[in-house]
Amino acid sequence: MISLYVHLPFCRSRCIYCDFYSTTLQGDVMARYVDALERECQQRLDGKDNIYKCTRVHTIYIGGGTPSLLPPDLLQRLFDFVGKSFSIAPDAEVTVEANPDDISRQWLQSLKETPVNRISMGVQTFSNPLLRFLSRRHDAQQAISAVRLCQEAGYGNVSIDLIYGLPGQTMSQWQSDVEQALSLGITHLSAYSLTFEEGTRLDTMLRKGLVEEADEELSRQMYHFLMSATEKAGFQHYEISNFAKPGFHSRHNSCYWQGTPYLGLGAGAHSYDGERTRRANLPDIKAYIAASADVPHETEVLSDSELYDEFIMTRLRTAVGIPLSELPLQDRNYCLAAAEPHLSNGRLCLRDDHLCLTKQGIFTSNDIISDLMK
Template identity: 35%
Template sequence: MSGIYFHIPFCKQACHYCDFHFVTSLRHKEKLLEMMQKEVRLRKQFFPTTQALQSVYFGGGTPSLLEAKDIAGLLKTVRKYFTLAPKAEITLEANPDDLTEDKLRQFWEIGINRLSIGIQSFDEQVLKFMNRSHSAAEARACVERARAVGFNRLSLDLIYAYPNSTIAALEKDLDIAINLGIDHLSAYTLTIEPKTAFGNALKKGRLQELEEDLAAEQFSFLVEKLEKAGFEQYEISNFAKNGAYAVHNTAYWQEKPYLGIGASAHSYDGKERFVNFDNNHKYMTALEKGEKPYSIETLSPQERLNDYILTSLRTIWGTDLVKIKNQWHYDLYQKNFNLLSSYQKQNLLTFDKTSIKLTKAGRLLADEIAWRLFW
């Protein structure tokens, strides 16, 4: 289930909540794409040669700002140096205002078969508050255009639990998303990061985060509403209909290797984490000189296991205790039996000798539970 991630660092403007690596100028686009193709070539031995990739993911930033020919060039390079599975998931993150009918058709024709559209909200005032570049009308229209072109794998991103938000506002957003007939939805509570416009406003007292109990109420409402609409919560923030799980992200949560291409992208080969330079100039200069554009972090067995517990516990498949015993020679079941039993009595999780799975109540405390189970 290995995959490749491309970080496309271009955006029209800075969303007030975003702390990802991006730039608002396309001035060095051609040079950066050339260097990304060079990085693919230099890292062609990252995966075993017999392994077919199950996914390619274009994230960012805003990949939909690029032309289809730009994405096609990256895909051509991938196919040259790696083997793609016949039905590999090829996802493009997109903003609604970029998705004209012509551009959607071009993306479809070059092989993009799944769109992850950054809606965030269908409320005009909320979009302005977040400094999004699209309108509520564009958000609805782009989904309908995508379906008309042929995209039947559509995921929408929504943000909830932002300052002064209400369950009524969340319900309105969910009703619109559900009625658009999508098969996947990612819903995230607003996290205010320090080096963002929201972080600066919070520091200066101009913004207040939503109280934790109100955020928890919205989370519970979200889960119940989507379940009634036929969505399965297969990961704490991700919901799918008819098993339309995100192949690429699922591999992350199940500790599969992945290769990240582009400035600020991360890779993981099962033992080491590779962190690309988060500066476009530094990234391109290193590749021009034939140098590695990344630093390497060798993870201890303990760190790898703890990462696996943290991510796997968030999913419906839970934490595989047999895998842990075989791969890390650590008996988590025996070491934490009393703690697990206590959590089970509180209806926070279920467990046996093969796996640990959180209940709905436990998902509200996922990080704390994972932390207490760390090696």
């Protein structure tokens, strides 16, 4: 079983905090990009990457950028060649990312022609001043209406992304963001603490002293509120930043955290063979479209210690934790010795031979993860 990721790097405008690869180019570049995606798909299946061939695809994720900007006929073409190239499991989870302002009855109607069964929506906040500050194109009412339109159209599996720790964001604004999200009948919530990524406009503002990072204690309280509100609403906290109603964990993202193979198509997309080879397509749409043979990319073969570090980093973020039995004996001993202080102070616990973060440990997860790494 593999997962398939397709990157659609188109945005109408750039949000000030975002460092995902995307371009504001539009028009016929989209059709040429879909042609190039099909070409890459074929080349990857024909080439030495053909470990992906004959394997069932159990999750598909169309991410971006803003996939909801792609005209419906192009989205349909994309799914046509994906359907011809892979054997897709009948119960596959098929997600498309969408911005609230692109969601309309017509768009949802066109989505019915595709296998999409899950919509992931970048809402970020329901505060209009904060949305404007972030240069988001939608307002709070559009986000609320978009979720309802999806549900009315039969897309009950809707995930929302929120961000906390925004400059100037108060505790009460964050509480109403979480409460508003949970009141919408969504199945999944991803909530990320704002990071100031190098090269973004927000980072430049920080360096110029125009904005300040959120107070650490306030961010901690916001996360605490998020955990308790989602728990009361019946959500499972299955990864540090992810919460889901039972049965609605993101199967696609879980494959990243469980180290299973995935094929990434598109400019800037990443792939992993499930063993030790990672591949990153270069984030350059013009070079991607122009490539007649192999698209520009870099590969990396992970060393034993890099594999160990990734294993620790990804597994400890999940509620399942680190399955110690999957580590070679030497690594298991190393991990347990490094974990000892955190087991003693109650930040880590052992459950069925899995090393897990406790509720207390989750607040210092980055420090714990770095202590366990080599």
